[in-house]
Amino acid sequence: xxxxxxxxxxxxxxxxxxxxxxxxxxxxxxxxxxxxxxxxxxxxxxxxxxxxxxxxxxxxxxxxxxxxxxxxxxxxxxxxxxxxxxxxxxxxxxxxxxxxxxxxxxxxxxxxxxxxxxxxxxxxxxxxxxxxxxxxxxxxxxxxxxxxxxxxxxxxxxxxxxxxxxxxxxxxxxxxxxxxxxxxxxxxxxxxxxxxxxxxxxxxxxxxxxxxxxxxxxxxxxxxxxxxxxxxxxxxxxxxxxxxxx
Amino acid sequence: xxxxxxxxxxxxxxxxxxxxxxxxxxxxxxxxxxxxxxxxxxxxxxxxxxxxxxxxxxxxxxxxxxxxxxxxxxxxxxxxxxxxxxxxxxxxxxxxxxxxxxxxxxxxxxxxxxxxxxxxxxxxxxxxxxxxxxxxxxxxxxxxxxxxxxxxxxxxxxxxxxxxxxxxxxxxxxxxxxxxxxxxxxxxxxxxxxxxxxxxxxxxxxxxxxxxxxxxxxxxxxxxxxxxxxxxxxxxxxxxxxxxxxxxxxxxxxxxxxxxxxxxxxxxxxxxxxxxxxxxxxxxxxxxxxxxxxxxxxxxxxxxxxxxxxxxxxxxxxxxxxxxxxxxxxxxxxxxxxxxxxxxxxxxxxxxxxxxxxxxxxxxxxxxxxxxxxxxxxxxxxxxxxxxxxxxxxxxxxxxxxxxxxxxxxxxxxxxxxxxxxxxxxxxxxxxxxxxxxxx
Numbered sequence: 227x228x229x230x231x232x233x234x235x236x237x238x239x240x241x242x243x244x245x246x247x248x249x250x251x252x253x254x255x256x257x258x259x260x261x262x263x264x265x266x267x268x269x270x271x272x273x274x275x276x277x278x279x280x281x282x283x284x285x286x287x288x289x290x291x292x293x294x295x296x297x298x299x300x301x302x303x304x305x306x307x308x309x310x311x312x313x314x315x316x317x318x319x320x321x322x323x324x325x326x327x328x329x330x331x332x333x334x335x336x337x338x339x340x341x342x343x344x345x346x347x348x349x350x351x352x353x354x355x356x357x358x359x360x361x362x363x364x365x366x367x368x369x370x371x372x373x374x375x376x377x378x379x380x381x382x383x384x385x386x387x388x389x390x391x392x393x394x395x396x397x398x399x400x401x402x403x404x405x406x407x408x409x410x411x412x413x414x415x416x417x418x419x420x421x422x423x424x425x426x427x428x429x430x431x432x433x434x435x436x437x438x439x440x441x442x443x444x445x446x447x448x449x450x451x452x453x454x455x456x457x458x459x460x461x462x463x464x465x466x467x468x469x470x471x472x
Numbered sequence: 473x474x475x476x477x478x479x480x481x482x483x484x485x486x487x488x489x490x491x492x493x494x495x496x497x498x499x500x501x502x503x504x505x506x507x508x509x510x511x512x513x514x515x516x517x518x519x520x521x522x523x524x525x526x527x528x529x530x531x532x533x534x535x536x537x538x539x540x541x542x543x544x545x546x547x548x549x550x551x552x553x554x555x556x557x558x559x560x561x562x563x564x565x566x567x568x569x570x571x572x573x574x575x576x577x578x579x580x581x582x583x584x585x586x587x588x589x590x591x592x593x594x595x596x597x598x599x600x601x602x603x604x605x606x607x608x609x610x611x612x613x614x615x616x617x618x619x620x621x622x623x624x625x626x627x628x629x630x631x632x633x634x635x636x637x638x639x640x641x642x643x644x645x646x647x648x649x650x651x652x653x654x655x656x657x658x659x660x661x662x663x664x665x666x667x668x669x670x671x672x673x674x675x676x677x678x679x680x681x682x683x684x685x686x687x688x689x690x691x692x693x694x695x696x697x698x699x700x701x702x703x704x705x706x707x708x709x710x711x712x713x714x715x716x717x718x719x720x721x722x723x724x725x726x727x728x729x730x731x732x733x734x735x736x737x738x739x740x741x742x743x744x745x746x747x748x749x750x751x752x753x754x755x756x757x758x759x760x761x762x763x764x765x766x767x768x769x770x771x772x773x774x775x776x777x778x779x780x781x782x783x784x785x786x787x788x789x790x791x792x793x794x795x796x797x798x799x800x801x802x803x804x805x806x807x808x809x810x811x812x813x814x815x816x817x818x819x820x821x822x823x824x825x826x827x828x829x830x831x832x833x834x835x836x837x838x839x840x841x842x843x844x845x846x847x848x849x850x851x852x853x854x855x856x857x858x859x860x861x862x863x864x865x866x867x868x869x870x871x872x873x874x875x876x877x878x879x880x881x882x883x884x885x886x887x888x889x890x891x892x893x894x895x896x897x898x899x900x901x902x903x904x905x906x907x908x909x910x911x912x
Contacts, residue, residue, distance in 0.1 A: 239537075240534050240536050240537040241537045242536070242537015242540060242631060243537065243630075244537070246630055247535075248612070248615055248784040249616065249629065250616070251612050251613060251616025251619070254612055255601065255609070255612070259600075264675035270595065270596035272595050310845065318519070321519040321523075322514070323521070324522075327517075330515045331515070333518045334518050335513075335519065342513045364537065405809045406814065407809055407814055408811060409559070409811075420629070424627070425626070426641030426809065427627075427633045427636070430530060430819060436896070453814070459813075464527065464530075
């Protein structure tokens with residue numbers, strides 16, 4: 227059987243999720259044994275402009291050129307994976323949507339701002355149909371391997387739709403609220419094995435919100451610890467600003 | 473016959489981010505020679521306005537996945553400078569260790585996966601899996617080890633978790649310290665093999681004298697994390713005067729600004745650090761320098777990759793020394809919980825702070841202005857690649873006329889290799905602004 231043709235494409239992002247592929251180590255050679263990577267600009271000079279079995283998309287859609295490019299990729303890809311927070315939920319690029327675009331362009335580029343067009347930051351599924359989502363900033367390698375296996379077998383992958391708290395409890399972390407800081411694990415999709423809290427930091431919500439957050443429970447927590455709502459909403463906007471686009 | 477050459481490389485590969493090369497020679501005369509930076513601007517400095525200074529490191533780490541630890545450290549240094557925090561000795565040691573890991577990880581990636589394919593005559597590391605399987609395995613093994621070291625020290629390499637303003641939210645336990653030491657010592661044979669590989673490669677011969685800029689200091693240590701700003705033209709300034717160094721200006725074809733100091737352009741990165749601080753390298757790194765015949769001031773930009781190798785040897789040995797020093801001496805009471813500093817455990821004041829840190833591709837500046845509540849009012853990040861872009865163009869202008877007798881394909885490859893030797897990080901370099909500080 228011919229190996230499926232896979233390509234990586236990057237849009238507005240830090241390319242850290244692509245780098246996570248290199249971080250798989252020698253195990254990468256096993257992955258490469260079952261797929262045929264035909265384009266991956268960050269590490270390969272080879273290019274491919276024909277049909278693709280799998281397109282892996284990193285980054286957000288932030289300008290008219292990107293909209294056209296993602297549409298063309300979608301047309302020639304049988305399966306399209308949104309890969310990393312910038313692609314799945316807009317990620318940190320979404321913070322730009324808090325500002326007037328002329329204002330933010332002038333702030334960064336001064337009088338030359340007209341050279342640098344931008345438009346509202348979108349997640350990939352807000353521009354084209356997405357078949358699989360690999361969340362996270364950066365992506366969590368074990369989850370990516372699981373998704374890749376599902377893609378190759380042609381079966382669906384369901385992102386966990388329960389909060390990070392579930393995994394965090396199993397990891398026996400002391401709750402960040404009990405350590406007197408505000409954490410977004412209560413409303414954020416699990417699947418990262420509570421990566422940040424395991425390392426003493428808080429959850430920033432990089433995997434996106436669960437579809438049915440326990441709002442009442444979350445509000446009780448905020449009341450109990452005397453945390454103002456706008457602080458939480460502001461934190462939410464670091465990664466999840468693009469959820470407002472529909 | 474006078475030659476016409478028209479080269480347009482769209483989406484230069486094996487670099488971080490999106491850049492195009494445009495070269496036009498009309499009747500033997502160089503008409504156009506540009507490195508276009510076409511990365512979609514992401515407006516980081518603009519987005520930082522209004523956010524808490526305690527979020528700055530988390531956000532700016534996302535400027536770049538390759539040098540996420542470097543951005544984190546520059547950001548923390550700027551934030552602590554603005555807040556008036558002096559880090560503890562232990563915190564400084566751990567940060568130096570983290571920076572060594574980052575340097576090793578990034579340099580190894582560049583040497584093996586991005587540069588070696590050119591020198592071995594292939595388009596990427598993929599064909600090398602068949603022809604040089606041991607080399608590819610070694611590269612991936614080393615990459616994975618540095619990644620695992622970062623996992624232990626700060627949670628992960630791409631966007632470190634536990635390094636924050638004030639110190640570390642999690643400290644490595646005694647077993648972790650032992651594990652890291654074993655991993656680093658176990659790396660020595662692979663590092664020796666890497667030195668052997670690079671020694672066997674033939675780098676292009678090309679020279680152009682330019683100004684090199686890097687951190688310098690009066691201590692005997694090879695400076696990565698702290699120091700003043702120095703140049704091979706004799707400039708020395710405090711980090712707070714960084715804008716007098718970079719003198720940024722906008723060019724229409726690039727979403728990265730250009731920089732100049734004493735000359736029309738300057739260079740930063742491993743070669744700049746080597747040229748300014750080579751006498752401070754670890755003795756084992758000096759042995760490699762001697763073996764390779766590298767001498768400061770070296771003005772062949774292709775040899776930046778060789779300088780990276782020298783730094784790899786230095787960082788590996790110095791990381792081992794730092795760990796041996798920390799072993800059994802870590803004070804776990806220094807572990808902190810920060811979040812957004814909701815409970816004001818860290819005193820907050822209005823201020824303006826600068827971070828200047830040597831990251832793999834050169835000196836990186838972060839600068840924040842915060843109000844009395846610790847909210848960011850102004851932000852500025854000046855990235856190594858944007859400082860190098862002008863210098864790369866001047867290199868291309870000298871190189872192209874020297875190699876006009878070659879085929880278009882050969883010229884293209886030589887130019888691509890030149891740009892790649894700087895290890896440009898274009899996704900990083902598109903975040904700039906014209907700032908006007910209120911109380912600068």
